[in-house]
Amino acid sequence: MMLEKPPILPNITRLTVLQGQFRVxxxxxxxxSTVLGSCVATCLFDPEAEVGGMNHFLLSEPPASHASEEVDVHYGVYLMEMLINEMLANGARKSRLRAHLYGGANIRAGMAQIGTANANFARVFLERERIQLVREDMGGVSARRVDFRPASGLVRCRTVSSTEAPDTKPIPRAVPSRGEVELF
Known part of the structure; x- marks a missing residue:
């Protein structure tokens, strides 16, 4: 599916947004650019300030049993806040923010509906924060490739082979030592 195809410009710098990342x-x-399966990418832009950004989250929120004091960058609840804060720091105003949402597919039959949960979280988050959702392409069973021009808000979203979508497992990261360990 093609949406507002960005014009071809010479000397484009393409930056990839991976799971657990955001860029402004x-x-x-x-x-x-990013490729999504069950993950969701939020593309935000302020048309007046001509600033925008994208995040790519793996899961919506940590489970209630998650008691870590560390922030896990794979959760949408963290990446949405980080994206908005970075945009505000770069001249955007929250009242002018516009959003596009992509991804949230349920690619693997018989698995938990992670994509649906991610899509629902993203919609509710934007509504709660009073950020206008101008376009979405979410759900289904196909992976998507998203190319977003943050300064103009133009976007291209197309379906791709599900084999191109990243794994639904977080990229491992080192866990710092917290002191003594008690074995029992």
């Missing part, structure tokens, strides 16, 4: 830019020749 005001550069007119910057394009943010």
């Amino acid at each position: 830019s005001a550069g007119p020749r910057v394009e943010l």
Whole structure:
């Protein structure tokens, strides 16, 4: 599915947004790209400040039993806040933010509906924060590739082979030592 195809510009700098990442830019020749399966990407932009950004989250929120004091960057609840804060720090105003949502597919039959949960979380988050959702392409069973021009808000979303979607497992990261360990 093609949406508002961005014009071809020479010397485009393409930046990939991986799971657990977000990027913000005001550069007119910057394009943010990602590939999604059950993950969701939020593309935010402020049309007046000509600044925008994209995140890519794996899961919506940590389970209630998750008692870690560390922030896990794979959760949407964290990445949504980080994206908004970085945009505000770069001149955007929250009242002018516009959003696009992509991903949230349920690619693997018989598995938990992670994509649906991610899509629902993203919609509710934007509604709660009073950020206008102008376009979405979520759900289904197909992976998507998203190319977003943050300064203009133009986006291209197309379905791709599910084999191109990243694994639904978080990228491992080192866990710092917290002191003594008690074995029982």
